[in-house]
Amino acid sequence: MKTLTDFSTRIMQRYLPDPFLFVIILTFVVFVMGLLLTPSTPVDMVVHWGEGFWDLLEFAMQMVLVLVTGYVLASSRIFKEGLRKLAGLASTPGQAIVIVTLVGLLASWINWGFGLVIGALFAKALARRITTVDYRLLIASAYSGFIVWHGGLAGSIPLTVATEGHFSEDIIGIIPTSETIFAPFNLIIVASLFITVPVLNRMMMSSKDAVTVDPSLLKDSADVKESPPKADQTPAERLENSMVLSMVTGLLGLSFILYYLITAGFNLNLNIVNFIFLFLGILFHATPKNYLASVAEAVKNAGGIIIQFPFYAGIMGMMVASGLAVEFSSWFVSLSNEMTFPLFAFLSAGIVNFFVPSGGGQWAVQAPIMLAAGQELGVSAARTSMAVAWGDAWTNMIQPFWALPALAIAGLNARDIMGFCIWVLFLSGAVIGLGLLFI
Known part of the structure; x- marks a missing residue:
């Protein structure tokens, strides 16, 4: 395992481009595939x-907002x-x-944004304490x-199909999270990954070519002790440092959250998840000034996503309008039967995720094909939805798009961790694939 890991990290360091260049390359790849595999002309693909x-x-x-509020x-x-x-629990690399x-998984x-951020922050806390740990593997383990x-609780596909008015409601209706996120087959897959992924990461440790980091380089502005408010504050400054204002605002938000949970149950959607993290953040930062300072840092980490998302939307436009997404999905559907359909839906979603690394965006592309095929084969819409959801999550392990926030916090680039x-990717693909087949 150590030999294989050393080889893969050397390959990634040498050949993996920057994530922005990665999306540019993908754009041209999809453009060419559209010309070769569909009737589209060059003008059509540009349009x-x-x-x-x-x-x-x-x-x-x-x-x-998921990323910013989670951060x-x-x-x-x-x-x-x-x-x-928590970092004090570890005494060895x-x-x-x-x-x-384990912290990154939980x-x-x-919440995916919360996980990306807290995993990277916890990795930095561990690196300060245990200076001999391979920093690249530490951040890769967090990711x-x-x-x-x-x-999980912030999965965009299961939350989308649980939200009234979603675009597939006329086909499948509303699917509660009890049939997707909290279904036994999904919980077993999650539990299996909680066991196997930490073991794999531990096996990849190697003293050869380990990259450590100077703890002094890991200090950030959040580690500096906050200075007390000035004695002669202006009225505006008193508002900015008012704990009362934050508490009242936070409690107002929590009141609505409580009302929502009482009236709608635990059927979470993207908007309520964002709402929960937004107002908990206001409460935990105590003052508007502290909260806004953290928001400013969070927005910096979202920069890579903001600038790349339109390019991926353009790729999605080519994939959908040219019929490429239908070609990929239909090919896998043609190989499926009632038993294998969830596995092939998972694999097709993993491939599409390379070009459309957005759970909701990908679902918009694949849902009409996969849901219709699933119904024809007698596979439940909930199981089909989760197969596509897991495929979307799976290839994120080698798609650098979503690693950008963690890498920004860690001060690394994608080629440092992708090896x-x-x-x-290989381990989780086996675990998820077997789970979808046999559970």
């Missing part, structure tokens, strides 16, 4: 690309102190790798927890 460029702005804003909550003092104390993986299952996000993540 599909340009017209699709801004189609996902609403969803992009929801995704950015703000994870960077609050109460969570920072908790991470430092091996323990650090296992613990950071946090990503709760590997992201594999469970689409089977480790590719083995997580």
